Amino acid sequence: MIRLPAVSGYRLPPKEIQEIVDVPPNASYHLSPRRDRIMFLKRRAMPPLSELAKPDKILAGIRIDSSCNMRSRMSPDGQNVAFTVRYEDEAGSDSNLALWVANAESGEARPLFRQTDIRLNAIFELFVWVDHSTLLVCIIPSSRGDSPKKPLVPFGPRIRSNEQNNVIQMRATKEMLKDLHEEELFDYYATSQLVLVSLDGIVKPVASPAIYTFLNPSPDEKYLMLTCVHKPYSSIVSYKRFPKKVELWTVHGRFVRELCDLPLAENIPIAANSVRRGKRLIRWRPDMPSTLYWVEAQDGGDANVEVSPRDIVYMEPAEPLNGEKPHVLLKLDLRYRRISWCYGLHALAYEYWHKTCRTRTWIISPDCNDLSPRLLFDRSSEDAYSSPGSPMMCRTPAGTLVIAKIKTNYEGTYILMKGQGATPKGSVPFLDLLNITTGAKERIWESSVDKYYESALALMSYHPKCEIQLNELKFLISKESRSEAAQYYVSIWPDKKQVQITSYPHPYPQLASLQREIIRYERDDGVKLTATLYLPPGYNPSKDGPLACLIWSYPGDFKSREAAGQVRRSPNKFARINNSFPLLWFAVLADPTIPIIGEGDQEANDRYIEQLIASAEAAVNEIVRRGVAHPDKIAVGGHSYGAFMTANLLAHAPHLFCCGIARSGAYNRTPTPFGFQKEVRTLWEATDTYIKMSPFMIANKIKKPILLIHGEEDSKVTTAMQSSQFYDALKGHGVPCRLVVLPFEGHRYAARESVMHVIWETDRWLQKYCAMVSGETTQSHVDGAPACEALTLNFTKISSLSKLILMALDYIGVGNFKDNSQ
Numbered sequence: 001m002i003r004l005p006a007v008s009g010y011r012l013p014p015k016e017i018q019e020i021v022d023v024p025p026n027a028s029y030h031l032s033p034r035r036d037r038i039m040f041l042k043r044r045a046m047p048p049l050s051e052l053a054k055p056d057k058i059l060a061g062i063r064i065d066s067s068c069n070m071r072s073r074m075s076p077d078g079q080n081v082a083f084t085v086r087y088e089d090e091a092g093s094d095s096n097l098a099l100w101v102a103n104a105e106s107g108e109a110r111p112l113f114r115q116t117d118i119r120l121n122a123i124f125e126l127f128v129w130v131d132h133s134t135l136l137v138c139i140i141p142s143s144r145g146d147s148p149k150k151p152l153v154p155f156g157p158r159i160r161s162n163e164q165n166n167v168i169q170m171r172a173t174k175e176m177l178k179d180l181h182e183e184e185l186f187d188y189y190a191t192s193q194l195v196l197v198s199l200d201g202i203v204k205p206v207a208s209p210a211i212y213t214f215l216n217p218s219p220d221e222k223y224l225m226l227t228c229v230h231k232p233y234s235s236i237v238s239y240k241r242f243p244k245k246v247e248l249w250t251v252h253g254r255f256v257r258e259l260c261d262l263p264l265a266e267n268i269p270i271a272a273n274s275v276r277r278g279k280r281l282i283r284w285r286p287d288m289p290s291t292l293y294w295v296e297a298q299d300g301g302d303a304n305v306e307v308s309p310r311d312i313v314y315m316e317p318a319e320p321l322n323g324e325k326p327h328v329l330l331k332l333d334l335r336y337r338r339i340s341w342c343y344g345l346h347a348l349a350y351e352y353w354h355k356t357c358r359t360r361t362w363i364i365s366p367d368c369n370d371l372s373p374r375l376l377f378d379r380s381s382e383d384a385y386s387s388p389g390s391p392m393m394c395r396t397p398a399g400t401l402v403i404a405k406i407k408t409n410y411e412g413t414y415i416l417m418k419g420q421g422a423t424p425k426g427s428v429p430f431l432d433l434l435n436i437t438t439g440a441k442e443r444i445w446e447s448s449v450d451k452y453y454e455s456a457l458a459l460m461s462y463h464p465k466c467e468i469q470l471n472e473l474k475f476l477i478s479k480e481s482r483s484e485a486a487q488y489y490v491s492i493w494p495d496k497k498q499v500q501i502t503s504y505p506h507p508y509p510q511l512a513s514l515q516r517e518i519i520r521y522e523r524d525d526g527v528k529l530t531a532t533l534y535l536p537p538g539y540n541p542s543k544d545g546p547l548a549c550l551i552w553s554y555p556g557d558f559k560s561r562e563a564a565g566q567v568r569r570s571p572n573k574f575a576r577i578n579n580s581f582p583l584l585w586f587a588v589l590a591d592p593t594i595p596i597i598g599e600g601d602q603e604a605n606d607r608y609i610e611q612l613i614a615s616a617e618a619a620v621n622e623i624v625r626r627g628v629a630h631p632d633k634i635a636v637g638g639h640s641y642g643a644f645m646t647a648n649l650l651a652h653a654p655h656l657f658c659c660g661i662a663r664s665g666a667y668n669r670t671p672t673p674f675g676f677q678k679e680v681r682t683l684w685e686a687t688d689t690y691i692k693m694s695p696f697m698i699a700n701k702i703k704k705p706i707l708l709i710h711g712e713e714d715s716k717v718t719t720a721m722q723s724s725q726f727y728d729a730l731k732g733h734g735v736p737c738r739l740v741v742l743p744f745e746g747h748r749y750a751a752r753e754s755v756m757h758v759i760w761e762t763d764r765w766l767q768k769y770c771a772m773v774s775g776e777t778t779q780s781h782v783d784g785a786p787a788c789e790a791l792t793l794n795f796t797k798i799s800s801l802s803k804l805i806l807m808a809l810d811y812i813g814v815g816n817f818k819d820n821s822q
Contacts, residue, residue, distance in 0.1 A: 011760040032078030033395040046752040052744040061238025076399030077132040114201040138192035148184040172717040219398040220289035241265040272354035273303035286400030290318040311336040342403035382563035389419025412437035453572040513537035521622040528565030531592035541627040549587040549629035554642040555594040564595035637661035647695035659769035666718040667726040668696035699729035705736035711745030
């Protein structure tokens with residue numbers, strides 16, 4: 001019998017903490033195609049629980065909620081903005097989204113459709129601009145009636161058969177279609193009618209109703225590429241692997257041709273870099289009026305097959321002449337990733353291979369058949385220090401993105417490459433002028449390193465042919481420091497003058513003097529590690545003594561020791577507190593690198609436990625050596641794979657930590673027998689590794705208190721059942737533990753009630769099991785509760801959490817903390 005605590009329901013942390021967590025995130029930005037306007041979109045901090053509690057369905061791996069798919073998009077000429085407006089629910093209505101348009105100059109907004117009975121279908125692709133005055137929109141077919149009712153008597157038994165001896169290996173899946181009734185529901189909710197609607201409200205249907213998942217108009221505004229899925233469906237894969245048809249239509253409603261009709265893809269191998277057979281990634285060339293390109297695997301989509309070439313990229317016009325065959329654009333020995341186009345003369349093609357972390361960039365001349373591809377970069381994707389960055393893009397008059405060509409007084413073709421600029425001293429973002437003819441590059445801008453962290457976000461210069469003079473460059477730049485929130489600037493060349501365009505206040509001035517430092521240390525085996533250390537304002541270790549500390553992390557896999565030890569963070573970035581930020585409480589060691597390295601043919605996970613402990617010991621030893629953490633008051637926590645890490649550390653390294661906090665984790669790897677994370681071997685190929693890595697299998701060895709939190713509707717392989725079974729195993733061995741299940745929440749937690757309650761739970765746990773010295777009893781900010789207890793309150797979504805420095809607030813006199821949960 002489960003004993004419930006004396007006080008149940010959602011709880012709140014102290015008011016001072018609520019005020020910090022309730023701060024909304026920074027506004028996102030959208031640039032007009034001609035770069036003459038910037039649209040800032042404000043976002044709320046967290047939705048209410050009532051919003052997540054609305055009835056919805058998860059079918060074929062997608063959440064069916066007709067009101068959740070909201071977006072905004074500018075017209076190709078930047079003169080109008082289309083956006084969705086959600087109305088309050090109406091009785092009997094299953095769609096409450098309306099499409100509006102606003103004039104970018106005047107701000108005047110109005111509904112687009114004249115008819116009030118037209119309802120948007122927001123399940124997949126919602127709408128796209130076809131030209132500056134016409135949109136292609138998914139609406140609910142007018143003939144759709146009431147939703148199918150589940151029969152009282154089922155159609156029959158659920159049967160899954162493999163009498164054909166097919167080899168089908170799949171990673172764990174959840175919430176796929178279970179029966180014929182769910183197939184009917186998927187058809188009912190996902191089917192859309194496409195309509196072309198002009199700015200004056202004239203509506204014209206296009207094509208037949210279908211389940212459209214992707215809408216793509218051609219750059220010349222003449223064709224529509226429509227992608228839909230169809231039967232037969234599957235009960236073991238999501239809609240992304242259902243049979244898929246791609247068709248071409250004209251904007252006038254004339255069917256042109258079928259580009260492909262791919263069969264059901266249940267048998268894609270689990271090996272990394274395996275793909276679907278047939279045409280994939282069919283796209284329009286952004287630098288041409290109506291030219292298509294796509295990729296086809298030559299290995300049958302199986303990465304285990306050795307073949308050369310592995311991928312071929314093809315190209316052809318929308319309406320090829322009779323007998324005209326597709327043009328072979330490029331042959332690749334690794335797996336195709338993408339192409340960045342640059343108006344015909346040049347393009348950058350990228351290929352990669354997961355197992356070796358190899359990535360290559362080729363310069364191709366798509367419209368010059370006599371020029372062979374030329375290798376530009378050949379490097380390890382793990383090597384952040386050698387990253388050349390990515391090309392700066394600009395918009396064409398059609399609204400497509402191509403690489404900007406930079407006009408200089410030098411010979412050759414030049415483009416700009418922007419990168420994060422990882423260095424041993426921290427990230428220093430940069431802009432390089434790259435001569436793609438010779439490969440030579442020159443650094444023309446980089447962030448300051450003394451105080452600010454600056455990053456070039458986008459090119460603000462505009463030219464109809466995307467040819468920009470070097471001395472006429474304009475960039476959108478973000479600029480921040482440890483104590484100043486990020487602001488946006490426009491940098492104007494040639495004098496590089498910066499014009500500030502935003503002036504956001506400090507989101508939490510009570511934490512303006514929070515101490516933040518990037519620290520460096522080593523594992524016993526010599527692997528270099530880094531972490532971000534947060535300390536309360538005014539704290540001095542020699543004067544105030546060591547603090548209680550929380551270590552919050554997430555392990556990462558690497559193929560080399562050198563890459564694992566590289567610094568990928570900046571000491572000058574602002575500490576933004578949001579739902580994905582680690583909980584801050586007293587001292588916090590955030591994101592210490594926990595590299596799991598498998599060099600050469602070694603499998604990293606065969607030494608997972610050994611390397612996990614070594615990294616944790618190095619982190620603990622460093623903060624104890626610095627005198628900022630009490631060795632008996634160090635907690636460990638993490639989300640998802642970080643929760644898995646937390647449970648393993650409490651089992652294998654109990655001497656390091658006093659307690660743990662594990663959120664949305666999977667603790668038993670046997671229910672995922674065909675791989676997890678970057679592990680590609682099956683359970684039967686690496687049985688010992690699967691077993692040894694599973695903390696569930698050694699729950700009897702865990703003695704330290706652990707708080708388990710999980711979203712009840714987690715649709716990933718880390719289902720709430722994993723936390724529930726792990727809790728049962730721990731309780732069965734008398735381990736101090738607590739399980740909190742958040743209803744309506746998924747893998748990450750979103751609703752304000754859930755976020756606040758998780759902070760309350762975390763505060764209570766750390767106060768009780770971390771903040772007090774052995775033998776000392778301290779008054780927690782929250783009510784006590786039995787240590788080994790399941791709490792199923794039905795809450796909802798956040799990933800890592802935020803909570804802030806009780807000691808810090810005491811230092812700066814914000815006031816006394818009270819329990820506001822009543």
